[in-house]
């Protein structure tokens with residue numbers, strides 16, 4: 001059931017969570033994938049386009065950065081898809097005594113859904129009866145009867161009568177004993193005059209509490225025209241979408257119903273009697289994304305971000321490499337106090353030299369400015385900060401772009417250089433070339449220089 005769309009959305013969210021940079025290439029790639037899979041799921045192209053625009057607008061918004069942007073993007077994707085498939089859950093609220101008439105074209109799944117719902121409501125304590133009014137298809141009455149026997153419910157049918165109104169009359173008194181009557185009607189190839197006339201007269205004679213249109217998911221976006229046509233012929237109260245299990249076009253049917261404001265009450269998800277579910281857009285998306293509710297999704301973004309960045313730093317340390325990008329990754333998580341402590345703690349020798357809290361508080365303001373400065377750099381400048389020292393006009397540009405001063409940027413570069421030097425020593429240490437005692441001494445010296 002929309003497996004491909006689910007996979008694409010999952011992969012998009014993972015890409016956002018794991019990204020160090022939400023750059024244009026990454027965002028455009030994710031949008032392209034989502035577009036492709038939504039279109040494959042037969043979602044209206046205009047809806048797809050509108051969603052892409054919203055993602056782009058947020059992703060390209062320079063004022064939102066880092067983890068905030070990641071969270072907002074994931075929330076946007078979740079919320080927008082929720083809206084296009086129907087928003088909040090709509091429930092079919094039955095009275096103590098209710099009757100439901102099922103409508104739909106040939107083979108849409110009316111009779112099967114009636115049996116499924118009969119079983120569903122009987123299990124929930126309702127006294128259910130099935131009423132067969134399909135006098136068109138020769139075997140229709142037999143089918144309803146067989147299904148009813150299977151689920152041990154009474155079916156009121158007449159295998160010889162051709163006028164459904166007469167069948168209604170025949171069972172009028174008998175049906176009063178039941179508190180939920182599910183009414184099977186005949187289909188046609190299309191909603192022609194004959195079918196409109198027939199269902200209108202049944203509607204008048206039965207006055208059912210609900211008129212439910214049954215449509216198979218594989219008709220995709222056509223569901224919109226069909227729902228509108230039935231709505232015009234006789235007001236419908238909601239929809240059941242069947243065969244959700246056997247098609248990749250279900251996105252079309254669901255979004256079409258949301259567009260026409262026809263509430264989808266149930267979805268058919270297989271041929272078996274129990275394979276019907278109430279339709280809840282929120283839990284449908286949860287299943288699609290396979291990650292629980294929005295809160296769980298956002299937690300996933302957070303932890304993936306943390307994990308990815310810690311791993312990256314560790315790898316860089318192992319390689320003896322350290323770029324401004326690593327510093328940036330670290331600074332991005334600097335919302336919490338003590339992160340620099342943690343970073344220094346990763347360097348042997350520095351772990352012993354704990355940094356006092358009040359010093360860290362002072363450092364925090366400075367960090368913020370560095371973060372802005374780094375965000376204004378090109379990727380190349382971040383990977384190879386040496387270019388900044390060679391071309392000082394770049395430093396002026398960055399200061400201007402980030403609302404910081406050239407002095408602050410120079411200080412950042414100095415700190416970076418020092419850290420990098422330490423990294424070099426650390427890899428030397430790993431190879432056993434440096435005396436650990438010597439290293440500790442050096443670390444203390446650096447710590448003084450770092451003006452923490």
Ligand SMILES: Nc1nc2c(ncn2[C@@H]2O[C@H](COP(=O)(O)OP(=O)(O)OP(=O)(O)O)[C@@H](O)[C@H]2O)c(=O)[nH]1
Pocket residue numbers: 104105106107108109110111112113134137140186187188214242243244245246267268269270271275
């Ligand atoms: N896989 C799957 N098959 C379904 C589902 N619902 C119905 N079907 C199948 O669709 C076919 C048509 O179902 P019916 O219930 O006979 O459809 P109908 O609307 O009553 O058809 P007519 O009486 O001919 O107008 C049957 O083979 C059902 O088993 C579903 O949710 N999943």
Ligand SMILES: [Mg+2]
Pocket residue numbers: 110111112134140184185
């Ligand atoms: Mg039928």
